[in-house]
Amino acid sequence: xxxxxxxxxxxxxxxxxYLTKAFSDxxxxxxxxxxxxxxxxxxxxxxxxADIDVREWFTLGSVMQKYNVGPNGAQIxxxxxxxxxxxxxxxxxxxxxxxxxxxxxxxxxxxxxxxESSRILIESLGRERSIMVYLxxxxxxxxxxxxxxxxxxxxxxxxxxxLPQINVLAKADTLKDDEIERIVRWSEDPEYLASFVERKTxxxxxxxxxxxxxxxxxxxxxxxxKGYGLEDIYDGIQEVFYGGEDIERVLF
Numbered sequence: 253x254x255x256x257x258x259x260x261x262x263x264x265x266x267x268x269x270y271l272t273k274a275f276s277d278x279x280x281x282x283x284x285x286x287x288x289x290x291x292x293x294x295x296x297x298x299x300x301x302a303d304i305d306v307r308e309w310f311t312l313g314s315v316m317q318k319y320n321v322g323p324n325g326a327q328i329x330x331x332x333x334x335x336x337x338x339x340x341x342x343x344x345x346x347x348x349x350x351x352x353x354x355x356x357x358x359x360x361x362x363x364x365x366x367x368e369s370s371r372i373l374i375e376s377l378g379r380e381r382s383i384m385v386y387l388x389x390x391x392x393x394x395x396x397x398x399x400x401x402x403x404x405x406x407x408x409x410x411x412x413x414x415l416p417q418i419n420v421l422a423k424a425d426t427l428k429d430d431e432i433e434r435i436v437r438w439s440e441d442p443e444y445l446a447s448f449v450e451r452k453t454x455x456x457x458x459x460x461x462x463x464x465x466x467x468x469x470x471x472x473x474x475x476x477x478k479g480y481g482l483e484d485i486y487d488g489i490q491e492v493f494y495g496g497e498d499i500e501r502v503l504f
Contacts, residue, residue, distance in 0.1 A: 255381055256489060257353045259374075261409055262387030263402070264359045267422040267476060271387065272356040273300040274476035275485060279352055282486075286352040287345060292359055293330040294323070302356075304344050306330075309337055327360055331367040338376045345377070353377075365409045374413060383489055384415045387422040388471060393435050394427075396448035403439075407467050417469075418488040420481065424473035432473050439471040 258275075260268040272288060277300075279286050290302040294312035298305075310333060315326040345353060357364040364370045374382055386406045392398040410417050419439065424432055438445040442459035462468060472488065474481030 254493065255349070255351060255353065255378070256493060257355065257377055257382040258489065259355045259357055259382065259384045259413075259415065260387065261357050261361060261364065261384050262422065263361050263389055263392070263405070266387040266389040268359070268387055269295065269298055269300075269356050270476040271385070271420075271422060271474065272354050273298075274474075274479060275482055276300055276354050278479065278482040278486070279354075284352055285348075285350045286354060287348055287350045289341070289353060289355045291334065291355060291357050291364070294327065294359060298356070303348070304341055306334070306337065309333075309340075327358065327363050328367070331358070331363050331369050334369045335372055338373055341373075342376060361405070361409075365412050371413065374415065379414065381493075382415050383492055384409065384413065384417045385485060386417050386419050388419060388435075390421060390423045390427050390435075393421060394431060396438065396445060399435060399438050400445065400449065403462075403467060416492050418485060418492075419469050419471050420485065421471045421473045423475065423477075424481065425475040425478050436471050436473065439468060442468055 260272050262268050269290075269292070276286055276288050287303040288300050289304040290298050291306050292298075293306050293310055293315070295307065310330060312323060312326050312330060315321070315329050315333070316323065319326065319329055321329065357370075386409060388399070388402050388406070392402055406417065406419055409415075421427075421432065421435055421439075427435070438448075442463040446459045472481050472484045474485065
C-alpha cells in the first residue's frame, strides 16, 4: 500500500478535529498504521494524541504576544511559520513511515486553503499521494442556498489545492433522516436543488453547467460521535488511489 495523506478541510465548527479522531480510531481498529497531525495552533484541545502537533513549536497565543497582533493576524503569521516546520514534519513522517497520515487543518478554512504555505506543504509531503476530505457543515447545509454556498467553497478548494476530494456531510447524527435524505439528494441532483432556489438567484442552466463540470458529487453522511460513514470514507479513498479512477475527472 502506498502512503496516503488525508487532509480534513471545512469551515470552522464543521467537525474536522473530531472526524480526524474518529477516522484514526477506525483505522486503528482495522490495524492500519497511521499518524495524526494537528496543524491548528489555536486549538485549545484535541481529542486524539497528535503524533505531530504544530503547538509544540508555536501557539496562537504565543504568536499574538510575540508580534503584538490580534487573533486574525496571528493566524496568518502561524500559517506562514508553517513553512519553517516542513523539514521537521517530513523527518517525523519518514521516521515512522505510516500507511496513513491524517492532517487536521486549522479551524478557519481560508487560513489553510488560501495561504501559499499550505500549497508548499502539500507539494513537499507529496501531492501525488494526497487527498482531501471536505466537511459540509450540517446546520449550513439545511437550506438550499447554504448548501450551494458550501458546494462552491468545496470546489474552490479543489482549484486552489489541486487535490482529489471526498465530500462528507459532517455531524449527520444531528440531522433528521428526511433532512439527510434531502441534502444528499441535493448533492446528486442539480435539478432537484434548483427547485429549492429562486430562479432569479441562480438559473437552472447554471446548475447544469455546474453538473457538467463535475461540481456535484454525492455526499457521504458521517458521524464522528456514532461512528458511521467512516468505512465509506476509507472506501472512497481506496477508489481514488486504487480503483482506476482518472485523476483529472476526480479533480475537475
